[in-house]
Amino acid sequence: MKNRKKLVLIGVAVCVILASLTSPVLASEDETLNIYGNANMDDTIDVCDLTYTERIRFELEDSTALADANYDTYIDMGDVLQEALIILGREKKLTIVDAEGAAKTVSKPIEKIIVLNTDCAQAIRAIGAKGRIVGIESFSVAEKKVFFPDISELPTVGWGHMPDCEEILALEPDILIAYVPGIFNPGHEGLEDKLEPAVTVVRLDLYRAETIREEMLKLGYLLDEEENAREYVEWLDEYAGEIEDIVSGISEDDKPLVFLDWGTKHAGECERDTVAKGSATHKRCEKAGGINIAADFPMPYLSVGLEWILDQSPEIIIGCSEGYNQHGGGYETDEESELKEYYDEIIGLPGFENKKVYIITHEVTSGPGYLVGLAYHGQWFHPELFSDLDPQEMHQEYVDEFCGIDFDVRGHGVFVYSEPS
Structure with a gap:
C-alpha cells in the first residue's frame, strides 16, 4: 500500500x-x-x-x-x-454522467448488481462481470434460458417497467442499472425515490448505436473491467468503421426509402405504428444507408395511416420484432412460424404485396450485439455494397467472444425472416 x-x-x-x-x-x-x-x-x-x-x-x-x-x-x-x-x-468513488445527462456518484468496489433488462445483462456479461449480478428482471431476462443459462436462474425482482423495490432491497445490491425513464421504463419515483441511498440507481441504456461505445467503456470503469470493455470496443470499432465507410460513399439519391413497421398495438384502424428521429430503430436505418420515411415526425413513436405509407412509396418494409412488438424468434427457438405470421401480416396489407419485406428480431438489433442487425439492414438496403460483410459471421463472433455460451447461430435460433420477392 x-x-x-x-x-x-x-x-x-x-x-x-x-x-x-x-x-x-x-x-x-x-x-x-x-x-x-x-x-x-x-x-x-x-x-x-x-x-x-x-x-x-x-x-x-x-x-x-x-x-x-x-x-x-x-x-x-x-x-x-x-x-x-x-x-x-x-x-473509492467514481462520478459519471449517466444516460439522462446527470452526474451520478457511485461507491466502489461494486460487487452486487441488479439488472432490469437484457441489454444491461448482456453488457455486464460481455465485459466479464456476470458473476456480480445478484438479481434480474422477471420477464425478458429470466425467461431466456438458452441465451442466459446462468443469469436466468438468479432471483427475480419483478418486471422491468414495474420492479418490486422490497425484493430489490432484500438482495442488498450495491447498484441497480436501468434504462432512462420512459413509457415502459420506471421513473425516479419508482426507483430512485424508493431505493436511494441504500441502493444507487445507475441509468444506462446500453442499446443505442450512438452511445453504446461510450457506455460500455463507462461500465468498464464502474466495474473495474476496463481491459475487457476495450476488447469489446475494438470489435465494435472494426465492424462499425467498415459499415460507416461503405455508407459514407452512398449518395442520398441511392438510399432506399424505408418504412419501419412496429405493428398495431397503438394504431387505429388502417394504421401502423412506426418510429421517427429520436428512436434507436430510426438511427439503425440511417446508419445502414436507408431513409426512414417517417423520420421528420415530431415524436419518436407514432402511428401513421396505410394510405400515407403508400403515398411515400417506400421500397423496403422492415418489420421490427422488438419492444412491445415482439413476434417470437431469437435464441430460445428454432421455429420461425411467428416471424412468418408477422411477414404475412405486412405483405398482406393492401398495396404492400409487391414490397420487399424483411423481419428482424431485437436480439440482433439491440444491446452490445446491435451491429449484427445493422449489417443485415445494410445487406437489405445495398446488397452489392455489403456483399463482403457476413452478418451471421459477425453474430457468431459476438456469441463466441462476448456471450460465453455454446451456440451455433447458423444452426439454431431465428433472427431474421423474409421470402423471395
Missing part, C-alpha cells in the same frame, strides 16, 4: 513538471468518456488527464467540465489525486 501511495505521489509530481512543458489536445465531443476525471475529454483516463488538470490549475488551459474528478466544484490537487487513483484502479 505504501508503495502504491508513493507511486501516486511520484506520478503527480511528474505531472506538475510536465504541466509547464506540454499542452494536451482536447478530444472531439463524440470521443468523450463521460466520467469525472477525464479532464482532456478523450475516451480514457490516463496520465494526460493528470497533466491537463495541472495545466488548468496553473491557468495554462481552460477548465473542462470533467476535470473536477472528485466532483466538489473546485479544480485543485484533490482532483489530481482522484485521477491518479482512477488510473491505478484504487478510487
Whole structure:
C-alpha cells in the first residue's frame, strides 16, 4: 500500500513538471468518456488527464467540465489525486454522467448488481462481470434460458417497467442499472425515490448505436473491467468503421426509402405504428444507408395511416420484432412460424404485396450485439455494397467472444425472416 501511495505521489509530481512543458489536445465531443476525471475529454483516463488538470490549475488551459474528478466544484490537487487513483484502479468513488445527462456518484468496489433488462445483462456479461449480478428482471431476462443459462436462474425482482423495490432491497445490491425513464421504463419515483441511498440507481441504456461505445467503456470503469470493455470496443470499432465507410460513399439519391413497421398495438384502424428521429430503430436505418420515411415526425413513436405509407412509396418494409412488438424468434427457438405470421401480416396489407419485406428480431438489433442487425439492414438496403460483410459471421463472433455460451447461430435460433420477392 505504501508503495502504491508513493507511486501516486511520484506520478503527480511528474505531472506538475510536465504541466509547464506540454499542452494536451482536447478530444472531439463524440470521443468523450463521460466520467469525472477525464479532464482532456478523450475516451480514457490516463496520465494526460493528470497533466491537463495541472495545466488548468496553473491557468495554462481552460477548465473542462470533467476535470473536477472528485466532483466538489473546485479544480485543485484533490482532483489530481482522484485521477491518479482512477488510473491505478484504487478510487473509492467514481462520478459519471449517466444516460439522462446527470452526474451520478457511485461507491466502489461494486460487487452486487441488479439488472432490469437484457441489454444491461448482456453488457455486464460481455465485459466479464456476470458473476456480480445478484438479481434480474422477471420477464425478458429470466425467461431466456438458452441465451442466459446462468443469469436466468438468479432471483427475480419483478418486471422491468414495474420492479418490486422490497425484493430489490432484500438482495442488498450495491447498484441497480436501468434504462432512462420512459413509457415502459420506471421513473425516479419508482426507483430512485424508493431505493436511494441504500441502493444507487445507475441509468444506462446500453442499446443505442450512438452511445453504446461510450457506455460500455463507462461500465468498464464502474466495474473495474476496463481491459475487457476495450476488447469489446475494438470489435465494435472494426465492424462499425467498415459499415460507416461503405455508407459514407452512398449518395442520398441511392438510399432506399424505408418504412419501419412496429405493428398495431397503438394504431387505429388502417394504421401502423412506426418510429421517427429520436428512436434507436430510426438511427439503425440511417446508419445502414436507408431513409426512414417517417423520420421528420415530431415524436419518436407514432402511428401513421396505410394510405400515407403508400403515398411515400417506400421500397423496403422492415418489420421490427422488438419492444412491445415482439413476434417470437431469437435464441430460445428454432421455429420461425411467428416471424412468418408477422411477414404475412405486412405483405398482406393492401398495396404492400409487391414490397420487399424483411423481419428482424431485437436480439440482433439491440444491446452490445446491435451491429449484427445493422449489417443485415445494410445487406437489405445495398446488397452489392455489403456483399463482403457476413452478418451471421459477425453474430457468431459476438456469441463466441462476448456471450460465453455454446451456440451455433447458423444452426439454431431465428433472427431474421423474409421470402423471395
